[in-house]
Amino acid sequence: MADTDARATIIDGKAFAAGLVDRVTAASARLEAAHGVKPGLAVVIVGEDPASQIYVRNKGETTARAGMRSDTHRLPDTTSQAELMALIATLNADAGIHGILVQLPLPAQIDSSAVLDAIDPDKDVDGFHVVNAGRLAVGLPGLVPCTPLGSTMLLKDRLGDLSGLNAVIVGRSNIVGKPMAQLLLAENCTVTVAHSRSRDLPAICRAADILVAAVGRPEMIKGDWIKPGATVIDVGINRVPSADPVKAAEGKTRVVGDVAFKEAAEIAGAITPVPGGVGPMTIACLLANTYTAACRAAGVEPERLDA
Numbered sequence: 001m002a003d004t005d006a007r008a009t010i011i012d013g014k015a016f017a018a019g020l021v022d023r024v025t026a027a028s029a030r031l032e033a034a035h036g037v038k039p040g041l042a043v044v045i046v047g048e049d050p051a052s053q054i055y056v057r058n059k060g061e062t063t064a065r066a067g068m069r070s071d072t073h074r075l076p077d078t079t080s081q082a083e084l085m086a087l088i089a090t091l092n093a094d095a096g097i098h099g100i101l102v103q104l105p106l107p108a109q110i111d112s113s114a115v116l117d118a119i120d121p122d123k124d125v126d127g128f129h130v131v132n133a134g135r136l137a138v139g140l141p142g143l144v145p146c147t148p149l150g151s152t153m154l155l156k157d158r159l160g161d162l163s164g165l166n167a168v169i170v171g172r173s174n175i176v177g178k179p180m181a182q183l184l185l186a187e188n189c190t191v192t193v194a195h196s197r198s199r200d201l202p203a204i205c206r207a208a209d210i211l212v213a214a215v216g217r218p219e220m221i222k223g224d225w226i227k228p229g230a231t232v233i234d235v236g237i238n239r240v241p242s243a244d245p246v247k248a249a250e251g252k253t254r255v256v257g258d259v260a261f262k263e264a265a266e267i268a269g270a271i272t273p274v275p276g277g278v279g280p281m282t283i284a285c286l287l288a289n290t291y292t293a294a295c296r297a298a299g300v301e302p303e304r305l306d307a
C-alpha cells in the first residue's frame, strides 16, 4: 500500500461475530452433553417499534441456530409496569431460563430502571443491573454489557495488549459509554469519556489511539478529528434517508454510524464499518453471556470464548 493512499484496515465485526457464535454453539453443546443444561434466553419486547422488532427477531434466530432455547415474549404497548414486573418474576423463577433481556426503549408508562433492576443479576445478560455495573466497576466477575464487551474483543484482536494506550469514548450512557470506559480502564488504557458538555471535542478525539464513538448522531465524528493510525470503533446505528434521492423520496433508509466513515478511513489505522462492525458483536456477546450465565447456574467453569 502506497503512503500517499493510506487506507484503514476495515475491522470485520461480522466475521469475528460469526466465529464467536460458532465457539458459543460448540461450548453450549458440550455443556448440554456433559451436564444436561441447555442455555435458555428470554427476550421481552413491549410495543411495536419496527427497529426493535427486527433486532429481537435477529436475536431469536441467532439464539436458536446456536442450539439454545429461545423464548420471545411480545407484550402490547399498553402493558402496565405491574404486568411487566410479574413476567420478570416468572422468568427469574424459571430454572430453564438463564438469560433475560428486556428490549429498550420501553413505553413511557414504564419505569425502565425499576424493570432492569427487577431482573435477577445472575440472569441479566445485558449487564444493565446496578449489581452488574458495580461488579464491573470494582473488578468482580459478573455479566458485562454486550456492546462494550464485543467492542473490547475487536480491539484486543486487532491491537493485542492495550496497556498505556489513550482511549477516548464519546458518549457516557449506562449501556455503552460508561461500561466501555470500565473495560478499557481494566485493560490499562488511559481513558477519557467525552459527552455533550465536553469542550473542543475534535481536540479530545485527536489525542486518541483508540476512539470509540457512541453518540447516536449520524457521521458526527469527522476525518480530521482522528489521529493518524488510530483504531476507531463506531458503535452508532443511525437510520438516515437513502443516498439516492429517488429512493429517499420513497421513504427508503440506510444505516450509518457516528463516524464519517469514508473520510475517517483515510486517516485511521483501522475502523469498524456500519453495518457489519459492532452490531453483530452485540448479538454474539448476548449468546456468550447466556452461555456464561448457564454455566454459572450449573456450577460449571465456562470455557474461554474470546479467541
Ligand SMILES: NC(=O)C1=CN([C@@H]2O[C@H](COP(=O)(O)OP(=O)(O)OC[C@H]3O[C@@H](n4cnc5c(N)ncnc54)[C@H](OP(=O)(O)O)[C@@H]3O)[C@@H](O)[C@H]2O)C=CC1
Residues within 6 Å of the ligand: 147, 170, 171, 172, 173, 174, 175, 176, 177, 194, 195, 196, 197, 198, 201, 214, 215, 216, 217, 235, 236, 237, 238, 278, 279, 280, 282
Ligand atoms: N451497535 C450496537 O449494538 C448498539 C448501538 N447503539 C447505538 O449507539 C449510539 C449510542 O447509543 P446510547 O449510548 O444508547 O445513546 P444515548 O443517547 O443514551 O447516549 C448518547 C451519548 O452521546 C452524548 N452526546 C450526544 N450528542 C453529543 C454531542 N454533540 N457531542 C458529544 N457527545 C454527545 C450524550 O451526552 P450527554 O450525556 O451529555 O447527553 C450521551 O452521553 C446510538 O447510535 C445507538 O443506536 C446502542 C446500543 C447497541
Ligand SMILES: Nc1nc(=O)c2c([nH]1)NC[C@@H]1CN(c3ccc(C(=O)N[C@@H](CCC(=O)O)C(=O)O)cc3)C=[N+]21
Residues within 6 Å of the ligand: 055, 058, 101, 102, 103, 104, 105, 126, 146, 237, 255, 274, 275, 276, 277, 278, 279, 280, 282, 283
Ligand atoms: N435491552 C437491550 N439490549 C440491547 O442490546 C439493545 C436494546 N435493548 N435496544 C436497542 C439496542 C440496539 N442494539 C443492536 C443490536 C444489534 C445490531 C445489529 O446487529 N446491527 C447490524 C445490522 C444493522 C442494520 O442493518 O440495521 C449491523 O450493525 O451490522 C444493532 C443494534 C441492541 N440494543
